[in-house]
Amino acid sequence: MTENLTGSARTILESNLLGATCARVCPVQELCEGACVLGKDHKPIMIGRLQRYAMDHLHGDIARMLRIAPSTGKKVAIIGAGAAGLSCAGELAKAGHSVTLFERRPMPGGLSTYGIIALREPVDVALAEVEMIRQLGVQIETGIQVGRDIAFNELQARFDAVFLSAGLGATPSLNIPGQEYVLDGLDYIERSKIDRQSLSIGRQVAVIGAGNTAIDCATVAARLGAERVTIIYRRTQTEMTAYPHEYEFIRKEGVDFRFLTQPVRILHDGANVIGIECLRMSLSEPDETLRPRPRPIAGSEFTIAADQVVKAIGQQKPSLIALLALDSVRGYVKVNSEFETSLAGVYAGGDCIRSSGSASTVMAVQDGKLAARAIHQRLMAREERS
């Protein structure tokens, strides 16, 4: 440790413009710290925390720390100001391109701003990172939805390349009676960060789903005053997508798990939720995700008491596919090894292309970086030819 924090921060930024967020939200146990050679017989080096320490040291204008190439005169549009979009925008701006980032929501930052609980990622950290991308010369236009406020073919006409990083859709419907009484998990987290006053926390909160968003929802409920929080999942601990360290964390928060449990009806008195009727499940042959398929056990109905139900069962597939008639893989945007979609000059990255495996912020950042490299090469090759 030489205490050269400015140098450390620059090294991190050269590989990862969203190093501050990644240091906070990434599952380092599965990534860098999991791969640390010291992990074999010691505790790994705390790479995540060291990265955070270095990035927290960074103040003011970062543009002076990073080399920005002279202007190329090329213009790139980016749709969606989440991790992939910000990363791609920043890398392209460093390469000298003129980048405009279109964001549907009032604030940029995507899930970092809205969808990851403040315990892990405070809003100001997410927005400070956005500000840093702005300092690199990126134009950010918020409140603009492609297909509503601006036509896609207009973007194609005005820009030399387009990068799609629109993420995924809303939480799907549970399709059970009483589902109108169920709160959306992402909305639950968003209110906890942006509009705390509008969020009332139940006394007995049930969270449906066992991914990392479900853990976040349970954390919000537990930390903001719920007396009892229960996570309901139709498979078992082995199949859930929440990371082992998140599971350990949430157990320490006092949250209960009901595995092999499927909600079939939300019970209510016409105004308030009073419980969830559930069925017990058993596991059978693997499904298309290669996880054992849960099957209901007939006659096993039982009730879990709850006055607030939150669903965190993943997000709907990206809607851009239908809008732009893109090729897809299992409902996600299909890209080649250069992150180019079936439309020439239109690239994509982030959650909208993550058709298999787990998704994380650092993967989205990496997509944006590699796509920026591909876009840059394409634009400059065209330049040489002309």
Added chain:
Amino acid sequence: MADLSTTFAGIRSPNPFWLASAPPANSGAQIEKAFEAGWGGVVWKTIGAPVLNVSNRYGAWHYGGRKMLAINNVELISDRPLETNLREIAEVKRRWPDRAVIVSAMVESTPEAWTTIVRQIEDTGADGIELNYGCPHGMSERGMGAAVGQVPEYCAQITEWVKRAACIPIIVKLTPNITNIVEPARAAVSAGADALSLINTLNSIVGVDLNTLEIVPSIAGLGGHGGYAGPAVKPIALNMVSALGTDEVVARSGLPISGMGGISDWRDAAEFLLLGATSLQVCTAVMHYGYRIIEDLCDGLSNWMDSKGFTTVAEMRGKSLPRISEFKNFDLSFRAVARIDPVQCIRCNLCYVACNDTAHQCIDLIAPDGRAVEPYSYDVRSNGKHEAIATRPQPVVREEDCVGCRLCYNVCPVDGCIGMVELPPTQKPVTWDELTRTRPEVTEDWQAMEAYRKDLGIEIH
């Protein structure tokens, strides 16, 4: 349990561990505490000429997350009134007759001053006197301490004055701030000293404050060299102690040596004893952890002696001195190569980097498919720990090229992962000294050397 009792120039102590002449041995009250804790003896903090001290006396060198790998100081000899020290010395010796009570002294370089201090000390009933010829700061500017120790003739002169006046044993304490420690030691021997002690502290500047640009520690904006001590100086002290043990004149004199310099635990103590020390003095470790370390010093040393079959300290004294030799006597046919245990290896690549950047380029990185690869040759698109771990290459030594330099062994963070393996020699044993005598041309002429190597099949790339 091994017997730790020690007799040093006729002075007895229940164990060989004495507090060195330093702040831990500054007053009667402190030494009472130390003796209660179990210390075998004390060399009272130097008494003598009148002094005034300054604030911010101690600097320290912290390294690798460990505090106080070394300490440096500009504290002078005792600043307590001489009469108080003399009275407390007498009281302590009366209350602790079985402990060694030695008094360090330093006065101006006149026979009158030395005669007076010797008589004052003898009146206390102390067991011996240590002549402080070592203090490198402050006192040396006034012609005392290291200013004496650095000139063998002064050492001899003052030792003679003292010996003429003294009835109790006289220990001469040597300064390491000299090119050859043997010279002042021989001077002390020739002047009739009863024993030697070493090392005193080394000249040092412990650091510069990068905010203020001042020297550390800063005394109202100024700083200067101070005496350096602690674990960092141990290898220097071991070398100097062994240099006396292997010197013909000093060894023949039979003078006992009180060894010190960075002794922190019983293992350090055993090393000093094996290189010829009879008693041991400790300061920095006590300043760091307190008097209680004496328990583990004694217990650890005693347990180790039991495991080695030594029943008394005298039996082990100097046992490693015959192992000290010179390069010219080393066997040039001895072959050792590094071998990396792939099961223990964590694939950190430190050995690879050390060997290839700075040593003899004989470690390869072997990928899981058997190819030798460059470092960091992984696919940047790879993601997650499983892929990183599965594709990580294994460092492997090319034994035919390994010169046995032992750098990889030293940098490897996993104990026991890299071993230096002895291989059968490919030539008959020979030393440089023998070569010089039997084949002088080989040692003087490059062409003859190359022909010699060719004959023996020695290839150096």
